[in-house]
Amino acid sequence: MSAEIDEGFYSRQLYVLGHDAMRRMGTARVLVAGMGGLGVEIAKNVILSGVESVTVQDEGDTVWTDLSSQFFLKESHLGRNRAECCIQQLRDLNPRVCVSAHTGPLDHDLLRRFQVVVLTRSSLDDQKRFGDFCHAQGIRFVVADTKGLCGQLFCDFGEEFEPVAAAALSSVPKTKTTDVNKWQDNPGVVLCAGDHRFPDDAVVSFSEVQGMTELNGLGPVKIKNLSDSSFSIGDTSAFSEYKCGGMATEIKQPLKFKPLSDALLDHQTLIINGYGTVTRHRTLHLAFQALHGFVASQRRLPLPHSDADADALVAMVRELNEVARLEQLDEFAVRSLAYTARGDLAPVNAFIGGLAAQEVIKACSRKFIPLQQWLYCDAFECLPENGNQQAERSSSTDGTRYDGQTAVFGSAFQEKLAKQKYFLVRLGWISRQGAPSKQCARVDKMLCPGVGAGAIGCELLKNFALMGLGASEDGHITVTDMDRIEKSNLNRQFLFRSQDIGEPKSKTAAKAVGEINPQMNITAHQNRLDPDSEDVYDYHFFTGLDGVAAALDNIDARVYLNDRCVQHRKPMLEGGTEGSMGHTLVVVPHMTKSYGKATKSPTEDIPLCTIKYFPSRIEHTLQWARNQFEGHFKQNPENMNLFLNDVEFVDRTLSHGDAEALEVLEGVWNCLEVMTAGGKRPTSWEDCVTWARSEWETLFNHKICQLLHNVFPDKATDPDLSSWSGTEKKPHPLTFNPNNTTHMDYVVAAANLYAQIYGLEGTRDRTSITQILDHLVVPPFVSTSSIKIDLTKKEEEEEEKECDDYEKARLKELKELLSLPSVRASALQMHPTDFEKVKQVCWETSAANAAETTDRLAARVQNISSDDDQNFHMDYITAASNLRAENYGITPVD
Secondary structure, three states: OOOOOOHHHHHHHHHHHOHHHHHHHOOOEEEEEOOOHHHHHHHHHHHHHOOOEEEEEOOOEEOHHHHHOOOOOOHHHEOOEHHHHHHHHHHHHOOOOEEEEEOOOOOHHHHOOOOEEEEOOOOHHHHHHHHHHHHHHOOEEEEEEEEOOEEEEEEEOOOOEOOOOOOOOOOOOOOOEEEEOOOOOOOOEEEEOOOOOOOOOOEEEEEOOEOOHHHHHOOOEEOEEEEOOEEEOOOOOOOOOOOEOOEEEEOOOOEOOOOHHHHOOOHHHEEOOOOOOHHHHHHHHHHHHHHHHHHHHHOOOOOOOOHHHHHHHHHHHHHHHHHHOOOOOOHHHHHHHHHHOOOOOHHHHHHHHHHHHHHHHHHHHOOOOOOOOEEEEEOHHHOOOOHHHOOOOOOOOOOOOOHHHHHHHOHHHHHHHHOOEEEEEOEEEEEOOOOOHHHHHOOOEEEEEOOOOOHHHHHHHHHHHHHOOOOOOOOEEEEEOOOEOOHHHHHOOOOOOHHHOOOEHHHHHHHHHHHHOOOOOEEEEOOOOOHHHOOOOOHHHHHOOOEEEEOOOOHHHHHHHHHHHHHOOOOEEEEEEEOOEEEEEEEOOOOOOOOOOOOOOHHHHOOHHHHHOOOOOHHHHHHHHHHHHHHHHHHHHHHHHHHHHOOOHHHHHHOOOHHHHHHHHHHHHHHHOEHHHOOOEOOOHHHHHHHHHHHHHHHHHHHHHHHHHHHOOOOOOOOOOOEOOOOOEOOOOOOOOOOOHHHHHHHHHHHHHHHHHOOOOOOOOHHHHHHHHHOOOOOOOOOOOOOOOOOOHHHHHHHHHOOOHHHHHHHHHHHHHHOOHHHHHHOOOOOOOOOOHHHHHHHHHHHOOHHHOOOOOOOOOOOOOOOOOOOOHHHHHHHHHHHHHHHOOOOOOO
C-alpha cells in the first residue's frame, strides 16, 4: 500500500485503527501458506485490511473438498494449483495491495522476505521448523488450522513485541486513554471523564495538561486505581495548580513470546475462552498434536465417524498425556475431532480465518494486544446428541462440492440443507418525518430493518453458498437491501468490486454468490423491512420460511424483526460487530429468550441540559454537533416540504403543544423568508457564507456569553470560576479568526451544506470565501434578560410545555402568516440532507455497545452519495464538535 492512505476505501477501518497504525500496516509484507478454505479467508481479510503485499503459497491442486469452503475455486479448477486459480480474484479485492502467488515449497529464503508468516494446512514438523526460524529472525509467526468442527490458532510475535498505546480509544484491550478532570495535592488524584479504569499498577504518561504542566514532561508514572473513574499518581503538592484538560495514556510493556516448539509444552500459553472449558481446551491441545501423529503414520486423516480411528486417536492422546500429566481428559472431544477431522466447513474457516487475520493486523499495526499464544474452539454441539450412532458414515470422495460438509454431517443433512428457505436481513435508516428539532438530542430517527448485503450480509451469503443452503429447486434464499454500493463498502463487503459502485447491493451480492455456487436459488429485493413493506413480507411470506438470518445494529430493529419471527414461529439468527468485537444470538420462538421492548440508546441517557449547556466530555459535544446538523440540514427542510405538500401540516403541528409548534413553525417561516427580509432563506452563495459566519458567532460566542450572563451575571468573566459545580465546566466565548483552520472549516462546511438544502452551488475555495467574510459586519453580543436558560432536566421539561405571552403571540402570528395562500404559492421545495452512515459510526461509537453498532446506519442519502468524504458531513461534525469542545476546555478529537 502506498504511503498515501485511501481514506475513501479504508474509512471504516481508520475509525478503529487510526492513521499511524494504517501507515505501519502499509509497509508490511505477509505470507499466507495454504490456499484452502481457511487460507483464502485469511488472505482475503488481510488484503482488504491494506498491507503492502500478500504472497499466497500452495503446492497442492484443487480437489472436490476444497469447494466446500474455498469461495474463489470452481469446478473448472479441479486438478489445478489452488494458489494460481485464485490469485486474480485475490488481486481484485484491493488493487492497493500487491498480491502474488508462490507454487513452490516453503523454505528459509522465502520466509526471510516477510514481516509476518501464516501457516495453514501445515504439518507439526513444518510448524516447529519454520516457527523456530521465524522466532530467531524476528518474523511474526501465526499458525491457523481447522479440522471439521474444531479450530486452532497460535501466535509468536518474538522476544519483544511492543503494542502501541492508542490515544482516545478507550475500548482497546488493556490500553486506556482518558481526559483528566481534577487533581489533589498529596497524593495527586485524577478523576476521569466517565468510567476508564486502567489495569492495576499501570504505567501512564500525561499530555495536554493545562496548568499542572510539570506532568506533561514527567515521563511514565505508576498509578494506583482508586475506583473505575479515578487513580492516584503520588505527591503533586509541589506542582503548579491544575486548570483543565489533559490525556493519560498507558505505556505498554514489551510482550515476550515463546517459539512454537517451546509453547507446545507450556500450558500457561493456552488461552481458555470460556467458563468450564479448561479440560476441553487442554485436551484439544494434545488432540491436535496426536492428529498430526496419526496423519504421519497413516498418511491420511481419520475416516468420517470411524470408531477404530477414533480409538486410535484417543490412545495417542493418552500417550501424550503421560508427559503433559493432565488430571482429566475430555475423550468426547477427542472422538468428536476424529469423527469430523476430514470435514472442511465454511463457517468454521470463516471464524478461525477472521481471528487469524486479526492477529496479522495486530502484528502489522502493533495495535491491540495479540493472542498469547494458543487458542482452541469447537462447535461439537452441532453434532447429533447421540453422535456417531445417528451420523451417516459418508465418505468425502463422492465427487460433489459438498464433500467437506457431508464428511461431518452426512448426505441426508445436506439434502435437507438444500431445501431450506431463508430470509437474510440487515438494517437501514428511516426518518421520522416531521420530527421537531427539539427532540434530536434524544433519538430523532427510527431504525428499521432493511436486509442483507452489508459486511456481515456478504459473509453470510458467501457461507450460505458454500454450505448449499437453499441450493435446490425446493430451497430458496431471499435477500433485500435498499442500499447501493459505495467505495467505502469495498473494504469489508468483499462480494463487491470497484466496477459495482452505484449498483444495488442485493442484486450484486446475489450475482456474486451465484458465481461461487451456481446451484444457488436466490432472489434479490431492494425493499426496506418495516411496517410499510408488510404487504410484501406478509403472513404468506413468513410462513413459507424456515428461518431468518439478521445482521442488525439497533435494538429497535431487532425488536421489530424479533416480533415478526415470534409471531410466525420462525427462528432468527442474529449477529453484529463493532470494531474488533462481535456477538451472535439465536432466537427460537417460545424456546429461547427473545428481544423485549426496545431500550433507550446510551445517547438518550444524556440529559438535554447537559448537551445544551454543561458538556464535560467529547461525547457531549459530538452529540451537540449531530443535533445541530439534524436541525439545520434535515429537520427544517423536511418540515418545509411537509408544509408545502400537506395542507393540514400547520394544524397538526399546533396539536403537539405550543413550545414544540413554535419551534417547528418558526423554522418553516425562516426557510420561506429571504435573508434580506429578516428570514434565513439564501438567494446566493454569498448569503450562505453570511449565514454560516453568523451561525458561528451565534453558537460559539453569543450563546456562550448569554449563558455566562444568565448563570453568573456578576462573575461572567471571572477567570477563577473554573466550573459550575462538580465536573460541569465553565465555558468561554470564542473570537472568530479566519486564519484558524477549525474556524474556517466550520464556515466552509456549514455554508456548503446550507447551499445544498436550497439547491445552490457552493465551493471549497477558501480564498473566495475569505473575501466574502472580509465584507461582513457581525453584530456584537447584546445580553437579553428575557432568554431563559434551563439548568436542570425539570426546568427543561417545563420549558418544553409552556410558552410565555410573547411566544404565544408569535405563534399566533406564524399561524396567520403560514395560512396565507400567497405564502404557500411562493414557497420552493427544499433538499433535506441525511447524515451518512459511515459518519454516524464516528459520533456514536463512544456511547454504543457491540450489540448496537453493526455495519451501522445504512442511510439512503437523498441528495449526496453516502460515504462521500467530500460532502462536508464529517467536516461539519468535526469542526462544530471541536469548537464546542474549545468553548468548554475539552480535549478535541479528529
